[in-house]
Amino acid sequence: MEKLDREAIAAMRRSYGEKGLESLPADPFKAFADWLFEAHQNPFIVEANAMVLSTLGTTANGVGEAISTRTVLLKDISEGGFTFFTNYSSRKAHAIELNSQVTLLFPWYPMERQVSISGFAEKVSEQESSEYFATRPWSSKIGAWASAQSAPLASRAELEERFKGASEKWPEGTDVPRPPHWGGYRITPISIEFWQGRYSRLHDRLRYERSNTTSDWEVTRYYP
Numbered sequence: 001m002e003k004l005d006r007e008a009i010a011a012m013r014r015s016y017g018e019k020g021l022e023s024l025p026a027d028p029f030k031a032f033a034d035w036l037f038e039a040h041q042n043p044f045i046v047e048a049n050a051m052v053l054s055t056l057g058t059t060a061n062g063v064g065e066a067i068s069t070r071t072v073l074l075k076d077i078s079e080g081g082f083t084f085f086t087n088y089s090s091r092k093a094h095a096i097e098l099n100s101q102v103t104l105l106f107p108w109y110p111m112e113r114q115v116s117i118s119g120f121a122e123k124v125s126e127q128e129s130s131e132y133f134a135t136r137p138w139s140s141k142i143g144a145w146a147s148a149q150s151a152p153l154a155s156r157a158e159l160e161e162r163f164k165g166a167s168e169k170w171p172e173g174t175d176v177p178r179p180p181h182w183g184g185y186r187i188t189p190i191s192i193e194f195w196q197g198r199y200s201r202l203h204d205r206l207r208y209e210r211s212n213t214t215s216d217w218e219v220t221r222y223y224p
């Protein structure tokens with residue numbers, strides 16, 4: 001099979017556009033909603049609501065601290081935060097219980113854009129989780145019962161077996177309850193940075209940070 005050699009990898013680069021980031025709305029949620037809409041419209045971006053979540057937890061043996069990172073889907077923007085849904089027994093959930101500070105990254109490369117968010121995660125209400133769970137397709141609901149997310153799994157067959165067991169308990173067409181270990185986290189941001197690629201690596205970076213004295217946002221431009 002062909003592969004990229006060292007020179008080819010080192011030579012991988014694109015030059016970015018002319019379109020600049022002169023100013024953004026005063027409200028970062030408005031700015032984010034505009035960019036999310038544009039990303040969703042862009043035919044080269046699949047899953048514009050996919051975001052990379054980083055957490056700080058412990059190592060597998062519990063001795064030291066360990067950063068871990070993975071993709072999750074943004075499912076709501078409300079009450080001043082960004083919400084995703086997951087398994088409350090997963091590795092990320094354990095990390096959040098230990099340290100609620102997390103980061104989110106939206107990598108919208110085809111638009112030469114990224115948004116990075118730093119904030120604090122907390123569980124959404126059980127009612128909110130149940131309401132969203134009810135909107136999921138039947139197979140996703142059964143999947144949530146079948147998966148002990150982040151735990152070691154002996155074989156693929158074991159997972160399929162658990163899926164079958166849950167689907168016999170709640171056949172298609174019946175109401176599937178939300179598993180108690182499944183729900184949402186809302187991330188309340190303390191900073192939101194918008195990055196737009198520009199020519200000659202002179203990119204634009206505008207970061208909203210919560211003012212220490214008021215609840216307002218201060219916007220600072222940073223060197224690229």
Ligand SMILES: Cc1cc2nc3c(=O)[nH]c(=O)nc-3n(C[C@H](O)[C@H](O)[C@H](O)COP(=O)(O)O)c2cc1C
Pocket residue numbers: 047050068069070071072073074084085086087090091092093149150
């Ligand atoms: C595009 C994409 C979307 C995903 N969305 C979610 C999600 O919304 N919730 C979730 O728990 N896992 C999601 N995953 C799986 C996670 O990346 C991860 O593998 C899983 O949550 C276990 O992570 P953990 O062991 O670090 O807790 C998604 C993966 C991809 C590639």
